[in-house]
Amino acid sequence: MAVSEVMPQTSPVSAMTPAEQTPILELRHLHRWFTKGRQRIPVIQDINLSIQPNEILCLVGESGCGKTTTGKMMVGLLEASQGEILIEGRNRQSYKGKEKSLLRRELQIIHQDPFASLNPAHTVEQILSFPLVKHKLVKNRAELRKRIWDLLTLVELTPAADIVGKYPHQLSGGQRQRVSIARTLSVQPRLIVADEAVSMVDVSIRIGILKTLLDLRSRLGLAIVFITHDLALAKYFAWEGRIAVMYLGRIVEIGSTRDIIANPAHPYTRALLSAVPEADPLITRRKKPLVLRSEDIPKLTDIPPGCAFHPRCPFFQPGQCDRELPVLSPPPGFVQEVACIPLQGDGTLTPYVE
Helix, strand or coil, X not given: CCHHHHCCCCCCCCCCCCCCCCCCEEEEEEEEEEEECCEEEEEEEEEEEEECCCCEEEEECXXXXXXXXXXXXXXXXXXXXXXXXXXXXXXXXXXXXXXXXXXXXHEEEECCCHHHHCCCCCCHHHHHHHHHHHCCCCCCHHHHHHHHHHHHHHCCCCCHXXXXXXXXXXXXXHHHHHHXXXXXXXXXCCEEEEECCCCCCCXXXXXXXXXXXXXXXXXXXXXXXXXXXXXXXXXXXXXXXEEEEEECCEEEEEEEHHHHHHCCCCHHHHHHHHCCCCCCHHHHHHCCCCCCCCCXXXXXXXCCCCCCCCCXXXXXXXXXXXXXXXXXXXXXXXXXXXXXXXXXXXCCCCCCCC
């Protein structure tokens, strides 16, 4: 099967602006809030991100930090309350009519739960047929059948004849997620948001799905935003890419995966890495977990002033962390950008003493 049969080398939207000069997706001062009565609840606060073609970016953080909300805004499932989303230098709001339809194809999402995201009343063939027919990507029944076979082969669901007639409940969790990936690829996207794409499948088959995604990215030139709470998965999947660490709706550290894993800067990133289990018991015994001042995560309805992490931070500096809002910048001795006021001095952290 030729790769070009499933994914063309140049898409209609990408032809508008040279991808080599402009990020495929850019978030500028992005905010998202929800309202509860008269109260405004901030979920995303001042997010700035750019994603290049064929790049891997991992969004990492605890549940409820805003990762999924950010991913949904990237693909247009949620609107921003404030800020801009640019697609190759052009504001998303400026796309109308046919251009908007093409844009929907460019940016796709793989949902966390494949059983919930697949229609239980449809067979695999029907699930994969709908987007192909809807976007007029096939000319006749024979071409439709061939494209479905090619997609299933692409995501390693073979022989395809054994899969096309089955319903989602007749498939394993891993097979369902691969069908979801095939459906995502059917409309020839350039960027995929993988929202906890392996968290609902058995541990034994997670690596297989991750390898498939990496192979597809390499073969088809995809950009992937991988959302996870597991830094170990982020390390494996985005070793050649970048990691953005989120906490309560803000990015607190961003840089290359190698730099962050080898030399984490923000106290929250250090805490996440210290909690990653090691297979080697010798490393586990030598590893010293970073003890937080509090295990309680602040509520979105009552976000602390200054740095939102300061009530839990073991390096809290009174009069600074609880008053000033840190901005992302590279501290001394670090390559990555970090939002931590104490680090901006000499690049060191002093433990807080009650």
